[in-house]
Amino acid sequence: MATQPITIGANSIARIGDRFFLIVEVEAKAPGVEIDPVFAVRTTPQQARSLINAGVMRTIIQNRRPQARPGTKVEFKGVLSANGRFFSVFDVENSTDISVLVRISRERAQRLIRNGARRIPVIRRTF
Numbered sequence: 001m002a003t004q005p006i007t008i009g010a011n012s013i014a015r016i017g018d019r020f021f022l023i024v025e026v027e028a029k030a031p032g033v034e035i036d037p038v039f040a041v042r043t044t045p046q047q048a049r050s051l052i053n054a055g056v057m058r059t060i061i062q063n064r065r066p067q068a069r070p071g072t073k074v075e076f077k078g079v080l081s082a083n084g085r086f087f088s089v090f091d092v093e094n095s096t097d098i099s100v101l102v103r104i105s106r107e108r109a110q111r112l113i114r115n116g117a118r119r120i121p122v123i124r125r126t127f
Helices: 045-053 106-114
Strands: 006-016 019-030 033-035 038-043 060-062 073-082 085-093 097-104
Touching: 006 038, 006 045, 006 060, 006 085, 006 097, 019 045, 019 073, 019 097, 038 045, 038 073, 073 097, 073 106, 085 106, 097 106
Parallel strands: 060 097
Antiparallel strands: 006 019, 019 033, 019 038, 073 085, 085 097
């Protein structure tokens, strides 16, 4: 069977303040096409707990940018604004594929966006 052109890449649950978000990367690959946006989807606490219990990893939230090293690829995906907080979002691939959120100031987020960084879309209403 041929490889599917659209798959889910990094996916994890982030707790930002008192809210939960599913952070998910959609990978679309075909000859001449490689698209891999990241989205954030608000979840209820119960949905987040169920997804974590089913094996979805928790999003890594830290203060410093992740570093690439042998066997680890780090790709900047864009800027996330959620629950009044701002983050640089990175896709980190090694033996796993996970999103890493790095805390940044509003000013840093605005500067990154002005310089061409993507805004990570957030679906704010829970399903």
